[in-house]
Amino acid sequence: MSDATTTYDLAPSTGAKFRQRTLPILIFAAILLAIPMVGPSRTMYTLMHQMGINIVFALSYNMILGKGGLLSFGHAVYFGLGGYLCMHALNWIEDGVGLWGSFPVFFLPIVGFVGGAAAAAIIGWPSCRRAGTTFAMISLGIAELVYAGSYMFDSLFGGEQGVSGDRMNGPEMFGLSLGPISDVYWFIAFWTVVGIALMYGFTRTPLGKLSEAQRDNSQRVQFIGYNPQTVRYFVFVFAGGFAGVAGGMAAVNYEIFTPINLSLAPSGFVLIMAYVGGITYFVGPIFGAILLTYMQSMMSDFTEAWLLYLGVLFIAIVMFAPRGIAGIVFGIWHGVTGPNPSAYLAKLMMQLGGILLMLLGLIVLVEVSVRWSNGYGHVYEPFGIHLGHTDVLTWIIVLVASVAGVALTRYANRPEEASQ
Amino acid sequence: MSTPALKLEGLNKSFGPAHIINDVNLTIEQGERHAIIGPNGAGKSTLFNLISGLYTPTSGTVSLNGEVVSGMPAHEINRRGLSRSFQVSNIFTNMTVRENVRCGVLHSMGQGYAFWKNIGSNKPVQQKTAEILEQCGLIDKANVPASLLPYADQRSLEIAITIAGGADVILLDEPTAGMSNTETDRAIALIEKATVGKTLVIVEHDMNVVFGLADRISVLVYGEIIATGKPSEIRGDPRVIEAYLGDEADHLAAEGEPA
Numbered sequence: 001m002s003d004a005t006t007t008y009d010l011a012p013s014t015g016a017k018f019r020q021r022t023l024p025i026l027i028f029a030a031i032l033l034a035i036p037m038v039g040p041s042r043t044m045y046t047l048m049h050q051m052g053i054n055i056v057f058a059l060s061y062n063m064i065l066g067k068g069g070l071l072s073f074g075h076a077v078y079f080g081l082g083g084y085l086c087m088h089a090l091n092w093i094e095d096g097v098g099l100w101g102s103f104p105v106f107f108l109p110i111v112g113f114v115g116g117a118a119a120a121a122i123i124g125w126p127s128c129r130r131a132g133t134t135f136a137m138i139s140l141g142i143a144e145l146v147y148a149g150s151y152m153f154d155s156l157f158g159g160e161q162g163v164s165g166d167r168m169n170g171p172e173m174f175g176l177s178l179g180p181i182s183d184v185y186w187f188i189a190f191w192t193v194v195g196i197a198l199m200y201g202f203t204r205t206p207l208g209k210l211s212e213a214q215r216d217n218s219q220r221v222q223f224i225g226y227n228p229q230t231v232r233y234f235v236f237v238f239a240g241g242f243a244g245v246a247g248g249m250a251a252v253n254y255e256i257f258t259p260i261n262l263s264l265a266p267s268g269f270v271l272i273m274a275y276v277g278g279i280t281y282f283v284g285p286i287f288g289a290i291l292l293t294y295m296q297s298m299m300s301d302f303t304e305a306w307l308l309y310l311g312v313l314f315i316a317i318v319m320f321a322p323r324g325i326a327g328i329v330f331g332i333w334h335g336v337t338g339p340n341p342s343a344y345l346a347k348l349m350m351q352l353g354g355i356l357l358m359l360l361g362l363i364v365l366v367e368v369s370v371r372w373s374n375g376y377g378h379v380y381e382p383f384g385i386h387l388g389h390t391d392v393l394t395w396i397i398v399l400v401a402s403v404a405g406v407a408l409t410r411y412a413n414r415p416e417e418a419s420q
Numbered sequence: 421m422s423t424p425a426l427k428l429e430g431l432n433k434s435f436g437p438a439h440i441i442n443d444v445n446l447t448i449e450q451g452e453r454h455a456i457i458g459p460n461g462a463g464k465s466t467l468f469n470l471i472s473g474l475y476t477p478t479s480g481t482v483s484l485n486g487e488v489v490s491g492m493p494a495h496e497i498n499r500r501g502l503s504r505s506f507q508v509s510n511i512f513t514n515m516t517v518r519e520n521v522r523c524g525v526l527h528s529m530g531q532g533y534a535f536w537k538n539i540g541s542n543k544p545v546q547q548k549t550a551e552i553l554e555q556c557g558l559i560d561k562a563n564v565p566a567s568l569l570p571y572a573d574q575r576s577l578e579i580a581i582t583i584a585g586g587a588d589v590i591l592l593d594e595p596t597a598g599m600s601n602t603e604t605d606r607a608i609a610l611i612e613k614a615t616v617g618k619t620l621v622i623v624e625h626d627m628n629v630v631f632g633l634a635d636r637i638s639v640l641v642y643g644e645i646i647a648t649g650k651p652s653e654i655r656g657d658p659r660v661i662e663a664y665l666g667d668e669a670d671h672l673a674a675e676g677e678p679a
Contacts, residue, residue, distance in 0.1 A: 017540070206526055207535040213523045216512040222494035223472065223504055225527035225585055234533050 024283075025197055032189040036182060045181045051293045052188040053249045056195035058273040058285035060242030065271070066279035067203060068235045069215030070128075071136040074143025075243055075270050077123070078116040080262025081146070082244020084157065085115030086251035090165035106173035109191050109248035116244020117237050124236040129229055131218060143267050150259035162258030165251075184253060191249050199242055200282060211235045269296075272310070276317050278324025287325040305370050312362065350412035357405030365398045423486040425450045425589050425619035426471065426502075431480035431490075433463075433470055433643075440466045442643040444480070448636075453620045455630045458640035464623045465507060467640065468593050471621075472504045473497040484589060499527065503587035507594045507623075509574040511566050511581065518562040520577055522549045524584030549584075556580040556610060572603040579610060589619045596626055608633060631655070 012020070040048070057079055064070040089111045092100035103111075127138040150157040157163065167178045176183040202208045210231045214221045218228040251257060260266075269292070277288020292310070299306035321328055335344035364387060367380040372389040380387045387394045426448040433441040440463045448454045456464050469475040471482050473494035482490040489497045512520050522539070525548045531537070539545065553559045556576050561569065566577060579595060595611060596604040608629055611620070624630050630637060631651045638648040639660050647657050654660055 201538070202535060204538050204540055205535045206531045206537060206539050207533045209519065209523060209539055210526070210533065212515060212519075213512045216514050217510060219474075220506075220510045220512065220581070221523075222474075223498050224524045224581065225495050225498040226533070227493065227495045230533060234535070238535065 021200070025193070025200065028196070029193045032193065035189075036185060042181060045185055047293065047297055049181075049184060049188045049253045050297065051290050052192035053246050053253065054270075054273060054289035054293045055192055055286050056199075056249060057243055057246035057270055058277065058289040059196065059199045059282075060239050060246060061270045062274045062279055062282075062285045063199065063202065063211075063239040063242065064236055065274055066281075066284070067208065067215065068211045068232060068239070070131060070232065070236070071271075072139040072267075073136060073264070073271070074139040074146070074267050075239070076262050076264075076266035077143055077146045078120050078240035078243035079247040079250070079266065079270075080150075080257065080259075081119040081247070082112035082114075082116030082240075083247030083251045083257045083261055084163060085244070086112045086248040087163040087165050087255075087257045090167060090169070090251060090255070091163070093170040094166055100170075102171055104171045104173040105167050105169065105178055105252060106176065106187055106190075108252055109195075109245040112244035112246070112248025112251065113241040114244070116247060117241030119244075120237045120240020124233050124240070128233040128236050131214075131228075131232065140264075143262075143264055147259060147263045150262060157259055158257075160258065162256055162261075164256040167252050167255055178252065187252060188249055191245060195242060195245055196286070202238060203282060207231070207234055272314050276314060276324055278326030278328075280323050281326035281330070284324050284326035287329070291325065303367065303370075305366050308366060347412050351409055354405045354407075354409030354412060357401045357408060359405075361398045361400075361402035361405060364394060364401070368394050368398075422450055424448060424483075425452065425485060426621065427483040427486075428471070429481050429483070431467075431470060431482065432478045433466055433475060434478045440643050441470065441477075444640075444643070444645055446638060446645060446648065448619060448621060451617060451619055453615070453622070453633055453635045455634035455637045456621065456623050456640055457625075457627075457630055457637060462640045463643040464640055465593060466643075468504060468591055468621075468623065472502060472591060498585065498587070501587045502589040502591065503582045503585055504591035505578045505582040505593055505595060507597060509571075509578050511574060511577055513567040514565070516563050516565055517558050517569065517577055518549060518553065520566050521552050521558075521580050521584050522546075524581040525549050525552065528585040552580050552584045555614060556583075557606075572599055572607070575599065575603075575607060576610065579607070579614065583614045587618075590615055590621070592620065592622045592624075594623055594625060596624065596629060604629065 035048070057075075060078075061072070061075045064072055064075075086108045089100065089103070089108060090105065092098070093103055093105060095101075123142055127135060127142065130138070151159065167184075172178075174186070176186055178184055178187060203212075210221065210226055213224075214226075214228045214231045221228045221231065247257075247261075250261070273288040273292045274285040275288070276292060277286065278284025295306065295310060295313075299309065303309070317324055323331075332348065335341065335348065338344060364380070367382075368387055368389050371378040371380055385393075387397070424447045426446070428444050428446040431441055431444040432439070444467065456467065458464055466475065470477050470490070473489065473492055473496070477490050480490070481488050484497065484500055484502050487500065489500060489502070512523060515523070522545060525545055526539075529542070529545050529548060531539075531542075531545070550559070550562075553562055556579060558573065558576055558580060561573060566574070569577060575595060575598075579592070582590060582592070592611065596607050599607060604626060611622075612633065622630075622633065624633075634651060636649060637651055637654045638645050639654065639657075640646075647654060647660050649657070
């Protein structure tokens with residue numbers, strides 16, 4: 001420590017930072033810019049809008065779960081309260097209350113941020129004093145409380161019908177009337193990119209780093225001069241704020257908010273999105289939001305048992321791939337670019353084969369059972385193959401596929417030989 | 421005489437009916453290296469927890485540089501210039517070594533709970549982090565995840581985080597526990613170098629380390645300090661020999677006498 005002040009450059013180089021941090025966001029933005037050129041259908045637009053909202057919502061949830069180590073069962077409270085404030089703002093804009101008449105609807109997610117952050121600032125004050133199980137239980141209690149309360153205060157929450165509004169009011173921004181669905185696309189795309197960029201930026205700030213420190217070791221944070229409760233509280237307020245941004249996006253997109261939007265159902269769904277995507281990675285919740293939104297709106301067209309598949313997916317991720325889809329994606333990338341890609345790929349293919357076989361067994365079992373249970377006499381006939389619950393073939397497929405799938409996966413995952 | 425770095429007056433701590441710390445009075449001067457020794461369960465770690473603010477005393481006071489700090493939350497005491505390490509490695513496991521030390525540096529570099537600054541582009545913070553890493557011999561492992569460090573390096577990191585904030589009173593709780601002889605020597609060299617001009621309070625089981633490093637030693641038995649003095653005084657104190665040191669003291673006394 002005595003001699004000349006050597007300068008160490010331990011941090012990644014500017015080029016590496018650009019490649020790893022800025023470039024992915026720019027590519028994502030470029031993709032969003034290009035999508036309307038292929039002329040998406042109305043259904044596609046609707047789906048993409050829901051994805052954008054869920055991406056921001058899931059990322060905001062991961063600010064507290066993945067980066068803050070706080071398990072919340074009530075994150076939709078901030079999404080919902082931010083969204084409700086935006087619905088009221090939408091009506092104030094329409095009625096020209098005070099200065100609201102000159103507030104562009106395009107910037108409504110800012111109002112959502114304020115609403116979500118304010119709600120989190122009030123609710124987080126007592127609940128962030130404790131971490132761990134206590135925090136989780138309090139969040140569950142508050143979610144129930146707010147949901148129950150939303151049916152009591154009709155002028156605020158509009159009862160069962162909720163509060164609805166009209167987004168085509170106030171001054172236009174960027175020449176977008178927000179009437180046609182393609183206008184709304186730019187609104188959603190803009191706020192999705194802004195949300196991702198801001199929440200990523202947050203992880204690079206002192207507060208963002210302290211949040212991770214507090215997650216890893218709350219006690220030690222005290223002995224580097226910070227109050228872990230204060231850290232948790234500030235992070236919680238920001239997470240609430242960004243959930244409110246998602247709420248504001250949803251308010252403009254759907255033009256209606258009902259108490260269901262702040263119930264336990266979306267609180268659970270955001271947990272599943274973030275976890276399935278991978279909470280240890282920043283991009284994890286983005287993957288999770290895209291996949292689960294797709295499943296939610298598309299799989300219900302194919303099968304009435306889609307919630308069951310969602311549950312199986314969630315359990316499988318928790319048990320076998322706790323780093324989520326992002327963990328799987330990065331794992332494959334490391335394996336393919338690793339020292340022995342061919343051996344890795346062979347193993348991967350075997351695992352994949354095993355998983356597909358298990359999935360086949362599961363799907364046949366579920367689809368046949370659902371039809372049998374409904375009792376309408378429907379029969380599961382994939383590719384013209386008749387699979388009734390009394391057919392031997394059905395049960396052969398279920399048994400053989402499941403057993404073979406498990407065996408193949410176990411074989412692929414067998415411990416390495418001692419001689420490498 | 422200048423203000424003592426640490427002053428414990430009539431310090432007591434009970435957990436229910438169990439009196440762990442009993443009327444401890446101790447003055448540690450600026451720049452002193454003070455060792456606290458005692459048998460297992462004597463209350464050494466409890467004493468550290470009282471001084472550093474993890475526990476609140478049942479009665480009595482702790483003063484840091486003349487200011488009463490007992491009753492303050494731990495992070496407030498830390499901000500006033502007292503830092504501590506832990507008996508078991510207490511690091512941020514999911515971060516790299518560099519990020520660990522950087523967290524320790526943050527507050528002393530004037531960073532609050534800021535959410536508008538980019539931590540990566542803050543030059544003074546980077547520079548200070550690099551200096552601490554260099555000093556603790558961790559510079560080559562800067563980008564290794566802390567959880568993958570070998571045990572001895574985790575202990576070094578523990579010390580690195582402790583000294584990173586630039587505190588002038590350093591409390592080390594068994595910094596060499598579980599280390600081999602060479603690792604212990606290296607750790608002691610690091611501690612000596614890192615605490616030059618600072619006040620050091622150390623809990624340690626290795627008697628060679630204690631008698632080599634400390635200016636003064638306090639012996640804690642059943643929550644009471646039965647003796648405080650220079651290493652030579654402690655060696656010869658019959659109460660200490662009776663209460664704690666036993667055979668080891670005979671050995672050390674025999675070693676020391678012919679000189």
